[in-house]
Amino acid sequence: MPVFTLNAIRHAKVRLRPQADMAHAERQNHARLGLSEVDLAATDYPLFLMKHAQSGRFTLCALFALEGERSWYMLGGGWQATYLPEALLRYPFFLAPAEDRDAVLGLAVEESSPRLHDREGAALFGPDGTPSTAATRVADQLARHRLDLDAAAGFAAALAAEGIVRPLSLRLRFADGRENQVEGLYGIGAEALAGLSDTAILRLHHAGHLRAAHVMMASANQLYRLQQLHNAGATTALTELAFTVRD
Template sequence: MTGITPLSPTAHRDLRYNRHAAGAARRFTRLGLSEIAVAAADMPLCLVKDGQTGRFDLVALMSLVEPANLFVFGGGFQATYVPRAVLLGGFRLDPTGAAGLAIDPADPSLGGVGEPLFDEDRPAALSGDIAPALERLVADVAAAQEMADSWARHRLIRPLPLSLSKADGGRHDLAGLYTIDEAAVQALPDAELIALHRADRLALAAVLTASLAQVERLRQLHNARFVPAITDYSLD
């Protein structure tokens, strides 16, 4: 990714981190395994296929039609939970950078407002906390992907056609989304069902399915700020 650069006291001494501006332009974000239940309180959760590996990634939708994060307005992220990949989106792990970090200078969370990343020439306490947080996030995202792998092995994933109807008569289709195939879950042999239950795969699959009700919240947030309004949607 162009623009990523190692964090440096010479180049970034006055740089600050503003968590309230994080994720303003992000339409979706990857999630870690431990985030599923809390993120589902605000956002529809689904799966997308990695074009290079063919594996499924767990994501939270934060937008429908507009090229903006519907949860970011009024000076901050208006949700009960902010995914960690959103909060840490301006940072990368880099052993050559100060505090083991690199940054994306274009990320809206980094600029002249917020908490300082440096205390004179030394990384501030905030910077020292970010690399461990990123390491935990990477491990948590990997755990979520392993869970999606298990769903895929049992053929429990199906395409999720999401079609939006707009007040001007137009339609907008979101392609490339996947969700849990509930009929396939019900058709599993008892032994596989029990194994998935004991591995805590079924409860989280149910959370994903239930979270799709949050598409209505995204529709409401869109209609409060953008035109034309979204009048209806189909998840069939």
């Protein structure tokens, strides 16, 4: 969907309605997480790392599906989880590119969002063209989330630096006989973590990364939750799911 820089003239009459549902997230199969989200996100989602093709850097993500371009958590018209990642809650707003100096409060917005209206909701700008409290609140939320994403990037980089990031082997088998070997996901090798030196363990602990690593490892079992959600809404059941982090 097209995203436009937030502008006091273009969006002078735009209002923001409350988040009615999570329909906008139906087309997402994963979302990036901030480091502070790990504990809560792990109660609902499997957490893994994805590698950026160009930079080779890892990002921390919550998985919403194991194949396809839609979320398996969107079922029966509702989002079937207790925790909603910040990346979903900030919709329809995004941080504008740093070089875009015309973006009010550094924001961009997806104008086709049903949350935006010309009569209902909280105004984004006052009569004099200044950002409203609602717009400022959104900007503050996104700024905090950006810092949290940076912290998650530091966490992923620390794991990679210690040499404990390992590819995930994930095989799916469906009732019609189709099989799929899912690629591109990474976890933490249990043996690799156990084999770290005391110095490395302390380094991860003091950085606050060791606990997050263990929570992330435990969240892998939420893959079976994804299997349940798929089978609740799909015509062809996912009959077998086998995974291991290749140590």
